Amino acid sequence: MLTKKELEAYCEDARENYLPHISIDCVVFGFHEGLLKVLILKVKNGGEHYLPGGFLLKTEPIETAANRILKERTGLDEIFLKQFHVFGDPERSKQHFETYKDMLPVEENWFTNRFLTIGYYALVDFFDVTPAPDQFSETCLWCDLNDLPELQLDHALILKTALDTLRLQLNYQPIGYNLMPKEFTMPELQKLYETILDKKLDRRNFQRRMLAFGILTRLEKPRKGGAHKAPYLYAFDLENYKAALTEGFNGGW
Amino acid sequence: MLTKKELEAYCEDARENYLPHISIDCVVFGFHEGLLKVLILKVKNGGEHYLPGGFLLKTEPIETAANRILKERTGLDEIFLKQFHVFGDPERSKQHFETYKDMLPVEENWFTNRFLTIGYYALVDFFDVTPAPDQFSETCLWCDLNDLPELQLDHALILKTALDTLRLQLNYQPIGYNLMPKEFTMPELQKLYETILDKKLDRRNFQRRMLAFGILTRLEKPRKGGAHKAPYLYAFDLENYKAALTEGFNGGW
Numbered sequence: 001m002l003t004k005k006e007l008e009a010y011c012e013d014a015r016e017n018y019l020p021h022i023s024i025d026c027v028v029f030g031f032h033e034g035l036l037k038v039l040i041l042k043v044k045n046g047g048e049h050y051l052p053g054g055f056l057l058k059t060e061p062i063e064t065a066a067n068r069i070l071k072e073r074t075g076l077d078e079i080f081l082k083q084f085h086v087f088g089d090p091e092r093s094k095q096h097f098e099t100y101k102d103m104l105p106v107e108e109n110w111f112t113n114r115f116l117t118i119g120y121y122a123l124v125d126f127f128d129v130t131p132a133p134d135q136f137s138e139t140c141l142w143c144d145l146n147d148l149p150e151l152q153l154d155h156a157l158i159l160k161t162a163l164d165t166l167r168l169q170l171n172y173q174p175i176g177y178n179l180m181p182k183e184f185t186m187p188e189l190q191k192l193y194e195t196i197l198d199k200k201l202d203r204r205n206f207q208r209r210m211l212a213f214g215i216l217t218r219l220e221k222p223r224k225g226g227a228h229k230a231p232y233l234y235a236f237d238l239e240n241y242k243a244a245l246t247e248g249f250n251g252g253w
Numbered sequence: 254m255l256t257k258k259e260l261e262a263y264c265e266d267a268r269e270n271y272l273p274h275i276s277i278d279c280v281v282f283g284f285h286e287g288l289l290k291v292l293i294l295k296v297k298n299g300g301e302h303y304l305p306g307g308f309l310l311k312t313e314p315i316e317t318a319a320n321r322i323l324k325e326r327t328g329l330d331e332i333f334l335k336q337f338h339v340f341g342d343p344e345r346s347k348q349h350f351e352t353y354k355d356m357l358p359v360e361e362n363w364f365t366n367r368f369l370t371i372g373y374y375a376l377v378d379f380f381d382v383t384p385a386p387d388q389f390s391e392t393c394l395w396c397d398l399n400d401l402p403e404l405q406l407d408h409a410l411i412l413k414t415a416l417d418t419l420r421l422q423l424n425y426q427p428i429g430y431n432l433m434p435k436e437f438t439m440p441e442l443q444k445l446y447e448t449i450l451d452k453k454l455d456r457r458n459f460q461r462r463m464l465a466f467g468i469l470t471r472l473e474k475p476r477k478g479g480a481h482k483a484p485y486l487y488a489f490d491l492e493n494y495k496a497a498l499t500e501g502f503n504g505g506w
Contacts, residue, residue, distance in 0.1 A: 062341035088315035
């Protein structure tokens with residue numbers, strides 16, 4: 001929670017620079033070797049938890065704003081970000097409204113406005129990220145999906161919707177280019193899917209279906225090492241991978 | 254294009270009732286017996302073409318606004334509407350800006366604001382619809398997708414994005430409940446898919462894949478009529494159909 005002085009300064013700056021009524025919230029999923037986490041901010045003093053987010057500059061494209069916000073929180077450029085839903089319940093920011101309504105007159109008070117928030121999700125290797133808190137936050141942390149703190153506003157709904165969308169996306173679009181090593185085995189790729197879906201998959205079905213998508217190239221050399229039967233190595237066929245990102249898998253109609 | 258007087262009245266009403274900077278545009282696809290069309294408005298006097306759209310009342314949920322706008326244009330209640338993307342290019346409403354900027358001072362002029370528009374699409378039986386123009390329009394018409402007039406603003410992009418999303422959706426979610434008769438043959442359902450995808454599909458692959466989705470019930474009786482080999486009739490299994498709408502097909506992971 002802001003002091004009156006901080007609120008005044010923030011609102012003056014916000015009214016001058018940002019488009020009112022619109023915010024952006026980002027669900028950043030982090031994957032690394034079989035663990036899936038999500039990036040959460042913890043507010044100074046109060047200790048409430050939020051998804052990373054921000055506002056849209058008056059003449060800024062929304063994709064640019066989402067990338068800017070993500071870069072500030074993660075240090076990463078050119079993350080694969082996907083807009084997934086706008087949350088527009090008129091009551092969604094009531095909590096902010098109640099907190100700040102008596103501190104400044106409504107016409108000057110940024111936080112008593114109604115905000116629609118545009119949700120973006122990203123999936124990154126969490127070892128590549130340097131989490132950085134924003135001006136309201138004490139920390140920016142990777143949290144386990146199974147052990148989340150209570151999230152403020154409608155951020156639990158935003159997170160759930162992002163996860164549902166990501167899981168649905170696994171059925172029709174490729175994933176994993178920035179999460180897998182350049183060359184990987186089929187069980188390593190299966191682990192990524194199992195982690196996101198939070199369930200075990202059948203090894204043979206996984207391999208058959210994944211190969212049918214046409215986004216993998218099997219490399220000539222098996223993985224080095226002393227194994228009796230060395231596993232095949234695969235790499236993404238980037239051309240087919242990118243085509244499938246926009247058109248869906250060739251397993252489609 | 255509005256006269257100065259009409260513009261003044263419209264802007265006064267809009268400032269009082271609507272949330273600034275946000276609009277809603279609807280892509281209404283209409284299907285009937287093998288034809289796919291889209292609902293387009295033609296403006297009075299000027300004759301420019303637009304997608305049906307509107308604004309969000311200050312305390313209205315966005316889904317409610319989209320349904321309200323759609324009901325006004327089609328006469329239909331409870332259409333299956335799907336939010337698919339927010340279009341936020343800062344230049345997207347430049348055309349409106351240029352048209353209206355000299356007619357009213359900026360602070361009173363609704364149309365010189367930047368607008369983000371939330372895109373919704375719907376798929377309806379066009380025989381159920383009574384198209385009704387809005388206050389700016391002369392007509393509201395079903396247009397062939399292959400013979401569209403030039404659309405204003407970024408409405409051609411919005412339409413293309415809706416069609417791409419609908420086609421991608423065919424790979425992972427069911428479609429057609431409100432478009433097919435209660436009982437239908439496999440070739441009739443295939444025709445719906447072929448019309449949306451604008452391509453021929455293999456009969457046997459279509460049947461195999463569609464049955465694997467688990468959303469159809471094969472009825473005991475074949476279709477009546479004199480045919481030598483009467484075709485099987487199917488109906489949607491509504492429980493599985495609805496589950497697949499939120500979770501994707503059971504052909505998923």
